[in-house]
Amino acid sequence: MASVSELVEARELFRNLTLRELRGKYKQSTLGWAWSMINPLATMLIFAVIFHYVLKVEPPTGKPSGLHSFPFFLLCGLLPWNFLSVGLTAGMGAPLANAGLIKKVYFPREVLTASVVTSWAVQFAIELVVVVIAFLFVGNVTFQWLPAVVMVILIQTVFVYGLALGLGAINVYFRDVQHFLGIAMQLWFYATPIVYPITLIPAHAKLFGHSLPMRALYELNPMVRFVAMYRDLLYNLRWFSLADFLYVTGVAVVTLAIGRGIFLRLEPRFAEEL
Amino acid sequence: MSEVAVSAEHVSKRFRLYHERNNSLKVTLMRRGRAKFEEFWALDDVSLEVPKGTTFGLIGENGSGKSTLLKCMAKILHPDKGITNVNGKVSALLEVGAGFHPELSGRDNIYLNGSILGLSKKELDAKFDTIVEFAGLEQFIDAPVKNYSSGMYVRLGFSVAINVEPDVLLVDEVLAVGDENFQRKCGEKFAELREQGKTIVVVSHALGTMRNLCDHIALLDHGVLKKVGPATEVIDNYVSGTHTDRIADGDADARWGSGEARIDKIEILGLNGQPTSIVHTGDRCTFRYHYSTTEAIKRPVFGLAVSTVDGTLVAGPNTRDAGAVPEKIDGTGHVDLTVSKLLLLPGRYSIDVGIFDFTCVHPFDFRQHALRFDVEAGQPHDTQGLVSLDGTWTVNGATLRLTPDSP
Ligand SMILES: Nc1ncnc2c1ncn2[C@@H]1O[C@H](COP(=O)(O)OP(=O)(O)OP(=O)(O)O)[C@@H](O)[C@H]1O
């Protein structure tokens, strides 16, 4: 088991691995880091065309910002989603991707997952910086909300890290987990108000004659809350609700505790299972 | 009581042997969670202590658990029972290659591996040049390590592992890789580490090297610790235990081989051509094998190993290295090794003799400690070391006359 002192000693390693991830990301491509912007922008354009112009999904008007723009509405949900999606996939694959290291040297293995997730968090932050600048052109001055945005990023990072640890450890034993994840992520994407406003989800719905509290169930999904928080801060220019904040913090902490628990339990046999 | 650097207490390690590798959930679900596997103990209640500052060897047959034990010491594997303890910083070089990332350059890998071993960027900057120079990879350091040859890979791994100044160095079967030049450098580095009081645990099948390198050796057999003790003793015990194909009669300490050719007698002929057990430094002498065969043997290799009584190998001439392998032997006869000037210094020596096939793998007959003999003072008259170099000293170009001991 990785003791705290080992984790402190692994600081340098964590830094190195994170830098390696960041540097290596676009190493052999000509456009390099520009890809980190091109990718989400391309997705954004595709979704904007399909959902806004073809399917006529209307974005809500920002209160109090008064902003009414589907692309910006979309970006506030899409970027956090991308972070979850790639951070989780890559973080979960970290033990497999580094089998060579794990079988040859000892170090607290969770550093691998931590550095991968952190590198994607950094990339997410950089993407948000670009978006923040773009917001200026449509009149949303977001600077005063940025400290709060950073805090939400941190909470989301803890959440993604916890998930990646737990699933990544199980994935060493059952490689199917990563394939299941592909399907689960698609479901999760549409269960989160990214390409549509949350107002499309009714408060109650009738199912087999029973009335279901649809919206309340829907809001159990922590990503619903995360997206709402980013939108409040960047699109609406207002504080997120305390309920959202408490809920995601709670979920992040519990996910980390469980994920890390699973990871530390399974970690000792990694070297022989890989 | 000396300090203990590495210890294993009742360490047992169990592995699963899957009949069908089962990484898919489908298979698991279909079998209701029970994959088909057998369990076996790769290590069974192994306890040992490695004193600080010593070199400790692990030997045993393939699959006896040496690498597993080393990995437990390095904390890469987690024993199912018992614990291993290491005092100080560990650096491990296991089987082929260190933990390198194939896509990264040698340079990045040095920093990566260094930081895994807990070194800061600053410390690594300071050591970087030494590491690269020791590995002899100046030209390749910015190429991705996936493009390295296996020798280069190991050299870099070894160079990182020893230059990060670990307290305990764990080395598995890597000494054999690398060219002669590099092996020599490794040998020197080992000696240096020992002088600095570092502890080394090494796994190797090269018993000759192990005999010279190690203070103590542990012998593993199917995961069970069979013997621990001084290097020479354990190796001799192991060697005589493993090669008993068809053991011939034993007037000597130990003897083994398949028996198609036998060494009936080995003798040393002195100056006068008569058998003797005492020779003098600088004398001419002959080692004579009397052999007999049960069938014709093609290209047999006759070998001789001269060791001190404490087990240090001094010389190991054989007919293959000398390019003097007879085409075939049949019946009885004798083979002589004539030494025109025996440069051994005074002391007691023991010789092992053997007849092998041309590959030197298969022994027809091997006799350990077949003969002991004494060397007495002669000319040259050195007092230090095992052999004389038979050199001539000159001072300012002038050869000095031998001075008598007393004025
Ligand atoms: N990850 C693993 N899973 C299952 N069995 C393993 C694993 N690693 C090693 N074993 C088994 O454990 C036993 C001991 O292996 P180990 O590698 O320690 O042997 P060794 O003494 O180092 O042998 P060699 O001289 O060939 O290097 C072997 O039977 C091997 O098949």
Ligand SMILES: [Mg+2]
């Ligand atoms: Mg081995």
